[in-house]
Amino acid sequence: MLPRTRAAATIWGEWHPAVASRRRWPENNPQRAVALHDSWWTVAAAGLLATVTLGAALWIADHLDVDRQLHTVGLFIHLAALVLGFGGVLIADYLMLVWLVGRTTLAEALAGIARLHVPIWAGLVGLVASGCLLEPNLESAMTRTKMAFVLILTLNGLQALLLGKRLTNHVATQLTKRLLLWGAASGAISQICWWGAIGIGFWNTEH
Secondary structure (H helix, E strand, O other): OOOOOOOOOOOOOOOOOOHHHHOOOOOOOOOOOOOOOOOHHHHHHHHHHHHHHHHHHHHHHHHOOOOHHHHHHHHHHHHHHHHHHHHHHHHHHHHHHHHHOOOOOHHHHHHHHHOOHHHHHHHHHHHHHHHOOOOOOOOOHHHHHHHHHHHHHHHHHHHHHHHHHHHHOOOOOOOOHHHHHHHHHHHHHHHHHHHHHHHHHHHHHHO
16 A cells, blocks of 8 residues: 555645845845935025025135246136136037937937036036136125126026926926026026126226
């Protein structure tokens, strides 16, 4: 006779996981740091900081004693920063124009612009820092107008980060008229301020 085999017991009811599977692993969802483009509050805080920083730079420029060699170094850095920052702005505007004429997608244009944020802001910081070495005449109305242009384009650049986030959220849908007008106004303000500051800087150099 064959040995009798014991049938496997069938247990009905709630399933309980094994002890080994009860280990608790850390959740893979760390909290994201607050970014400038998160809300208008973050943009306003960054704008306030930028305004204070520009004011401090003007105070330093007014009290700094610069010799000829240091002035020459400052001028070289100023021109290099201008090429870096304004060049990035021109490329960013070009990418948006390419999208407007239908030669690329909005997602591709925004991705290209996102890569230009670092050189644009680095150029702007370099312009402000090197400007302290150029002995600006703060009593001149033209110089004050130039500083106003610099402040406006800085604030405009900060709010453009928020605009970029809103546009990214609409890459798969049709853009609203509000976003289109917002983008057009941001681009126009940027160009006016950059060209205005460059023109005044050239005027001050010649006169």
